[in-house]
Structures are given as C-alpha cells and as structure tokens.
Amino acid sequence: MTRADTTVPPGHPLDPSGRTVLSASDVSRALRRIAHEILEHNKGADHLVLLGIPSRGVELAHRLADLVREVEGTEVPVGSLDITMHRDDLRHQPTRAPMHTTIPPGGIDDKVVVLVDDVLYSGRTIRAALDALSDLGRPRAVRLAVLVDRGHRELPIRADHVGKNLPTSHSEKVQVRLAGHDGGEDVVRIAGGDAR
Amino acid sequence: MNRHLLSSADLTRDDVRMLLATASEMHEVQHRDVKKLPTLRGRTVINLFFEDSTRTRSSFEIAGKWMSADTINITGKGSSASKGESLRDTVRTIDAMSVDAIVIRHMASGAAHQVSQWVDASVINAGDGTHEHPTQALLDAYTIEQRLGDLDGARVAIVGDLTHSRVFRSNAITLRTLGAHVTLVAPPTLMPSGIASWAAADGLELTDDLDAVLASGPDAVMMLRVQRERMSGGFFPTAREYTVGFGLTRERLRALSDANPEAVICHPGPMNRGLEISADAADAAQSLVLDQVSAGVAVRMSVLYHLLAGEGAVA
Numbered sequence: 001m002t003r004a005d006t007t008v009p010p011g012h013p014l015d016p017s018g019r020t021v022l023s024a025s026d027v028s029r030a031l032r033r034i035a036h037e038i039l040e041h042n043k044g045a046d047h048l049v050l051l052g053i054p055s056r057g058v059e060l061a062h063r064l065a066d067l068v069r070e071v072e073g074t075e076v077p078v079g080s081l082d083i084t085m086h087r088d089d090l091r092h093q094p095t096r097a098p099m100h101t102t103i104p105p106g107g108i109d110d111k112v113v114v115l116v117d118d119v120l121y122s123g124r125t126i127r128a129a130l131d132a133l134s135d136l137g138r139p140r141a142v143r144l145a146v147l148v149d150r151g152h153r154e155l156p157i158r159a160d161h162v163g164k165n166l167p168t169s170h171s172e173k174v175q176v177r178l179a180g181h182d183g184g185e186d187v188v189r190i191a192g193g194d195a196r
Numbered sequence: 197m198n199r200h201l202l203s204s205a206d207l208t209r210d211d212v213r214m215l216l217a218t219a220s221e222m223h224e225v226q227h228r229d230v231k232k233l234p235t236l237r238g239r240t241v242i243n244l245f246f247e248d249s250t251r252t253r254s255s256f257e258i259a260g261k262w263m264s265a266d267t268i269n270i271t272g273k274g275s276s277a278s279k280g281e282s283l284r285d286t287v288r289t290i291d292a293m294s295v296d297a298i299v300i301r302h303m304a305s306g307a308a309h310q311v312s313q314w315v316d317a318s319v320i321n322a323g324d325g326t327h328e329h330p331t332q333a334l335l336d337a338y339t340i341e342q343r344l345g346d347l348d349g350a351r352v353a354i355v356g357d358l359t360h361s362r363v364f365r366s367n368a369i370t371l372r373t374l375g376a377h378v379t380l381v382a383p384p385t386l387m388p389s390g391i392a393s394w395a396a397a398d399g400l401e402l403t404d405d406l407d408a409v410l411a412s413g414p415d416a417v418m419m420l421r422v423q424r425e426r427m428s429g430g431f432f433p434t435a436r437e438y439t440v441g442f443g444l445t446r447e448r449l450r451a452l453s454d455a456n457p458e459a460v461i462c463h464p465g466p467m468n469r470g471l472e473i474s475a476d477a478a479d480a481a482q483s484l485v486l487d488q489v490s491a492g493v494a495v496r497m498s499v500l501y502h503l504l505a506g507e508g509a510v511a
Contacts, residue, residue, distance in 0.1 A: 082221065085235040085263070085501075095197075095506030097214055098221040135230040 018191035027186040030163030035067035045074040053117045054099035059181045061116040077104030086128035113139040118176040120146040123157035200319040204330040204369035223494035236265035239296040246272035259496035291315035333366035335495040348375035355381040356420030385431045413456030446476040
C-alpha cells in the first residue's frame with residue numbers, strides 16, 4: 001500500500017489518504033448490536049466464551065463482554081487466541097513474534113466459543129484460529145464475530161455476526177483504531193486504492 | 197537475526213528480548229494437553245552431538261517435535277565419525293540430505309562456526325568445547341527473569357570453573373547484553389588467561405572472594421559445574437578444598453538469603469552435589485535448577501522458530 005507523503009500521522013483525522021467509514025459512535029452501535037445478536041442466537045449467556053484474536057480482536061472481545069454484562073448481568077469469560085504459529089504464510093513473510101494465548105480458567109470444552117476479530121478479509125486468519133482452537137479443546141460450537149467484513153474471501157468461511165459489511169478493492173487498506181488499543185477515538189477508515 | 201546461532205555475541209539486545217518474549221509464549225504450550233504446533237511442519241532438524249548431553253539434546257528434540265519438525269539425533273559414537281570420517285565430511289553428508297537446521301555440540305571450540313561455513317542449513321551451537329553455549333545463556337536469562345523480572349540493572353554472580361566453561365562465556369555476554377551487572381568468582385587457577393582485558397572492556401567484575409560477593413546480596417548466583425573430565429591439570433589441590441573456597445554450602449546459602457532473601461540460585465546441570473553446590477542449596481526454594489530445564493524447551497522452540505519459520509529461512 002502506498003500512502004500520500006505527508007506530515008500528518010496515519011490514522012489522524014486529517015490524514016488525507018483515508019476516509020472514515022465508521023465513527024466512534026458507529027463502532028459502539030455495531031458492537032452493541034453484535035452483543036445482542038450473540039445473546040439472542042445463544043438464548044442467553046450460558047456456556048459462552050469470547051476469544052479475541054490479537055491484537056485488536058482481544059480489545060473487541062473485552063468490549064463485547066462488557067456489553068453482555070450490561071444487558072444480561074452475566075460475566076462471560078474472555079480470552080485471547082494467537083494464531084501466529086498456525087499461519088499458512090509463515091514462509092512468505094519475515095518472522096513475526098507470537099502474541100498471547102490465554103484461555104479462561106473454565107477452558108473451552110463443550111463451550112460456545114465466539115471468535116472475535118476486527119477485520120474479516122481472506123479468511124485465512126480464521127482458518128488458522130480454528131486449527132489453533134482444536135489443539136486447545138473441543139468447543140460445542142464456534143462462531144465468528146467481526147467488526148468489519150471487507151469481502152475477498154479465499155476460503156469457505158463466513159462470519160455469524162458482522163458490524164459492517166464494507167465493499168473494498170484489494171488495493172485498499174482497512175484501518176481499525178480502537179480507543180483502548182491505539183489511543184484516540186474508535187474509528188474505521190479506508191485508505192489507498194482509487195478514489196471512490 | 198542471523199541465519200545461524202553460533203555465539204551469544206551475535207545477538208543484539210532486541211534479538212534477545214524477542215527470543216525471550218517468544219519463549220514465554222512457547223512456555224504456555226508446554227502446559228497444554230496437546231503439545232503440538234504446526235509451525236515447522238516439513239522442516240528437518242538434525243541434532244549432531246559429539247559430546248554427551250541429556251538436557252540440551254532432549255530439549256532440542258522435544259522443541260522441534262512440538263513444532264512439528266522432524267528431528268533426528270546423531271551422536272558421535274554411533275556415527276561414521278567413529279570410523280574416522282572428518283567433521284567436514286560428516287556435516288556435508290548430512291547437509292546433502294537437504295536438512296534445514298543442524299544443532300551441533302562438539303568438543304572443539306569453534307566447531308559450530310566452522311560447520312556453518314560448510315553447509316547450507318542453519319547451524320545452532322549447542323556447545324563447542326570451552327567456547328560458547330548460547331541457548332543455555334538464553335534459558336538462564338529467561339528463567340531468572342521469570343522469577344525476578346527484567347535483568348536490566350540486576351546483579352548476577354557467576355561462580356566456579358571459568359576456564360573450561362562455555363556456559364559462563366555465553367552467560368556473561370547475554371547478561372551484559374541485557375544490562376545486568378556481572379561478577380565473576382573463581383580461584384585464580386580457574387580464571388581464563390586474558391580475562392582481565394575482557395572484563396575491563398565489558399564491565400565484568402573479577403574476584404576470588406565468594407563470601408564477600410554473597411554478603412553483598414546479589415540477585416542471582418549462577419554456580420558452574422566442576423568439570424571433572426577436564427580437571428587433570430591440577431587446578432585445585434582437592435575437591436574438599438574447592439568446596440571450602442567456592443562451593444555453595446549450607447552456610448553460604450544462609451549468608452546469601454540473609455543478605456538478599458529474594459536471591460535465586462542457578463546451575464546449568466548436571467550438578468556435582470557436595471562439590472560446587474550442596475544438596476541444601478540445590479533443593480532450596482531459591483533454586484531454579486528445574487525451572488531452567490523446563491525453560492530449556494521453550495527457549496529452544498523460540499530459537500528454532502525464529503531461525504526456521506520465516507521468509508528467507510533455508511528451504
């Protein structure tokens with residue numbers, strides 16, 4: 001991706017290379033809806049485990065857990081699932097440092113695991129996550145919640161809960177910034193590609 | 197990071213920090229029911245050991261297997277080396293089988309470096325003579341940091357046979373890289389020649405007074421093994437005399453915990469109980485000996501991962 005040469009840091013509201021597609025309040029509304037959907041689909045919060053995929057997925061998983069607590073008054077276990085060691089493109093990239101995997105004390109056996117990630121794109125991350133999950137136990141069901149689905153799947157994978165469907169081109173880059181992770185306000189932007 | 201791991205001096209502070217951070221994630225895998233990652237599937241790791249080893253060889257083997265690499269052990273005794281084949285021919289033969297990594301332990305200092313010039317595979321030094329043992333230094337640093345936190349500014353004493361110790365050489369380098377203060381304690385006969393200039397250049401302290409060092413309350417005390425197999429040179433009169441001057445006896449253990457109750461004790465193993473370390477010290481709550489072994493697998497997984505997994509790693 002190329003970015004216009006400018007002194008404004010990327011992600012800054014004045015960064016001319018991106019346009020905002022979700023504002024802070026959009027993100028908050030989308031997460032609230034996803035939390036409701038998860039509860040509705042699961043008929044309550046029983047057996048739920050939220051597993052975020054590092055790094056922003058973990059932040060989102062915690063936010064969803066907070067929203068579930070608001071709605072249902074129940075504490076849903078939250079963990080993180082690192083997929084670095086399960087990637088299928090390890091040999092095509094410089095070595096990445098693996099991140100945290102934390103499984104909540106109750107484990108994931110016979111639980112309904114909701115994987116949480118910020119952007120769903122090729123589906124390869126989720127493929128790796130499903131592999132990583134099978135080494136850790138046998139959930140009753142696995143669902144997928146994402147803030148943004150930008151299309152261009154390369155594998156037969158779909159999300160159960162989507163904050164926003166964003167049609168994009170390959171040359172564009174979807175940029176998610178979350179207050180608890182990146183500082184500043186929540187925002188989702190599209191940068192690069194042809195002007196649209 | 198380099199393609200090979202030959203010396204602790206090849207690792208920058210960032211390299212060490214990255215290797216230790218990855219090791220900490222790998223340590224978590226060790227506590228799972230299914231200890232298997234697909235990361236190095238299709239890679240082949242040869243453990244080529246010309247000297248005896250329990251923990252280093254088995255932990256490299258386990259590390260490779262848990263990451264789905266094929267690991268094969270070759271020992272000097274059972275190989276063509278015992279028929280008189282040269283090291284160069286042995287490693288070139290192995291390399292011709294298109295292996296990805298050769299983990300080598302050899303009695304000659306510099307063997308790993310030499311081998312790295314003969315082969316296409318990544319070479320990992322698992323101990324070369326009295327020179328270096330970089331993965332041991334990494335796992336020692338990892339183990340101490342697990343207990344004490346960041347080694348930056350920590351005070352570590354390394355005690356014993358410095359002349360013959362590759363563990364000491366790698367440890368001194370890695371500890372300095374991480375910003376620790378290092379004090380070397382040894383009888384004058386077991387101080388390597390030329391150590392003074394290294395110490396001066398790298399800020400290592402030298403002494404032969406173990407009691408004074410313990411009384412100063414270091415954060416970690418690393419006891420080195422007295423290498424009986426290399427002790428024919430009359431370096432000290434009797435084993436008893438060594439223990440009196442440089443063994444971590446029960447009394448010294450007490451002196452250490454009086455001076456610093458948080459202080460930890462390391463030993464790379466195998467221990468000569470009653471010689472350089474008393475049973476009380478080896479089995480004390482401050483002793484990290486078994487933690488070191490446990491960390492060995494995680495640290496070696498980290499090393500194999502960073503050398504073999506990414507782009508540009510040998511195929």
